[in-house]
Structure formats: structure tokens, C-alpha cells
Amino acid sequence: MPPKQQAKKPPQQVTAYFAPHTSPQRQADAILDPQTDLGEGSAAQPSGISPVDDLKNMIIDLKSTLQADIKQLANDIRKEIQGDRTAHMETKMAEYAAAHNDLADSHTQLESEMDKLKDKVADLEDRSRRNNLKLRGIPETITPPELEAYLKGLLETIMPEAPQTDLTIDRIHRIPKPKTAPEPAPRDVLTKIHFFKTKEKLLQAARKKEGWPEKYKGLQIYTEMSLVSSLMYIAIVVLVTLVRRQTGVIPVLLFGCFLLNCVSFGLWVGELKKLFGLPIGVQ
Numbered sequence: 001m002p003p004k005q006q007a008k009k010p011p012q013q014v015t016a017y018f019a020p021h022t023s024p025q026r027q028a029d030a031i032l033d034p035q036t037d038l039g040e041g042s043a044a045q046p047s048g049i050s051p052v053d054d055l056k057n058m059i060i061d062l063k064s065t066l067q068a069d070i071k072q073l074a075n076d077i078r079k080e081i082q083g084d085r086t087a088h089m090e091t092k093m094a095e096y097a098a099a100h101n102d103l104a105d106s107h108t109q110l111e112s113e114m115d116k117l118k119d120k121v122a123d124l125e126d127r128s129r130r131n132n133l134k135l136r137g138i139p140e141t142i143t144p145p146e147l148e149a150y151l152k153g154l155l156e157t158i159m160p161e162a163p164q165t166d167l168t169i170d171r172i173h174r175i176p177k178p179k180t181a182p183e184p185a186p187r188d189v190l191t192k193i194h195f196f197k198t199k200e201k202l203l204q205a206a207r208k209k210e211g212w213p214e215k216y217k218g219l220q221i222y223t224e225m226s227l228v229s230s231l232m233y234i235a236i237v238v239l240v241t242l243v244r245r246q247t248g249v250i251p252v253l254l255f256g257c258f259l260l261n262c263v264s265f266g267l268w269v270g271e272l273k274k275l276f277g278l279p280i281g282v283q
Helices: 024-032 051-081 084-128 144-158 196-208 227-247 252-261 265-276
Strands: 132-136 169-174 189-193 220-223
Touching: 051 084, 084 227, 132 196, 144 169, 144 189, 144 196, 189 196, 196 220
Parallel strands: none
Antiparallel strands: 132 189, 132 220, 169 189
């Protein structure tokens, strides 16, 4: 019996390790030069379209796509900025601006009313001190109970024919010494004379001091005023002094108009700075 023949195995496929491949440099050269042969592994390019034109078209398409995307993004951002959120912010800012303007107007009105009230309070204070006088230079050896007799003796010297009722003194007493006063200086004396005409005659006589006894020679008499009026008086004195130094005369009419227009002390100081450029300020 003849032996059986074994079936033949199919031939195994051998990998072609040395098959021709196209290098990257050669592929790049083929893009730039259509005539370059890429070999067996290269794909055939479509007829009629060069690789350079194809690359240009790709770049143009990419550029168009980027421009469209950027434009769409810009539109979205613009809508976000100019949309409801921005409108809400603008509405709120308009409300805040209106409220601020109302507050500023109210503040200005309150300042004006406060200045008027200050002027009224100063006027009332000055009217209540209308008959007051401040005496400076009375020695400390004269005790408080002796002050009334001391002043009444001066009034009798000035108005010898006046009845005693016209020489009535409501009150008289010493006041604390200011910190700026020298140590040996005596304390000032504050008095209220009952009749205004008696007070005015005493002030007129104090400007001349004619026929005064020796013990009254060093006496200085001032009108007692409120703080606001005192500061205005200082400003007036400074203004008159400066005008007199610069011109040699006092423009009475111009000064009167200036005095009527300048009601508050703050305006006095401001006008003085404008006129003379001086750093004038009263603490």
C-alpha cells in the first residue's frame, strides 16, 4: 500500500523590509515641484491642481474660518457688554448721579441756612451784649466789691450833671485772664450799664480821656461783642490799615459797599485774600 502524501503548506508572506519608501524631504520637494517622482508608495495627485495651489486654498480657507470665528466672538462679547447687564449698570449710575445731585443741592441749601442761622445767633448775642463794656487796666488791688464804686466814680467824672439813675450799673465782675496775656497784667472787668446812652458817653470820653483823674489814665474801655463780630471787626481793621498804607486814604463809599456785601466772616477773609494776596486766617 503506497504511503500517504502530506498536504503542502501555503507559502508564508514575507515582509518586504527593503520596500521602497518616500522620505519626508522628497515629499516636501514633490509639493514644491509637481514633476518630482515619489516612487511606488506615493499617491497620484489629481490632474489639473498643483500642490501649491491646494496649499494656498487651504490657507485661505483657514483664514476665512478664523476671521468668521473672531467676528462671531466679537459679536458675542459686544452683545454681552451692550446687553441687559450694561443697561442695568447705566440705569443704576443714572440713579446714583441723580441722588448725588439731590444730596449736593440739599447740602448747599443746608449750608446757606446754617450761615443765616449763625448770623441770627450772632445778632441776638450782640443785642444781648449791647450795653456791655470790657474794662482793661483796673489794678487787682481793687477788690470785687469795690469795682462798682470805682466805675461809678468814673461816670460821675464824665457826666457830673447826670442823675444817679442814669449812672445805674446792672453788674460788674472780673473775667478769667486769656492765656496770651502777660503774667503781671490784671484781669479784665466786664460790666453792664443799664442805659445805652450812658455807655455811649463813656466810650466817647474814653477816646479822649480829657479831665480824667490820674487813677483812670491807664484804663482801656472796649465794646463787648460776640466772637463772630469780634473776628469781623479784626478783619475790618486789617482791611482799613492795608488800604491806608497803600493809598494813604480810606475810600469811605467803596468801603461801605464792601462792608454791606460781605456779610459773613468767611467772605471777609476770602475778599481780603483776593485783594491783597495775604495768608489771613483767624483761629
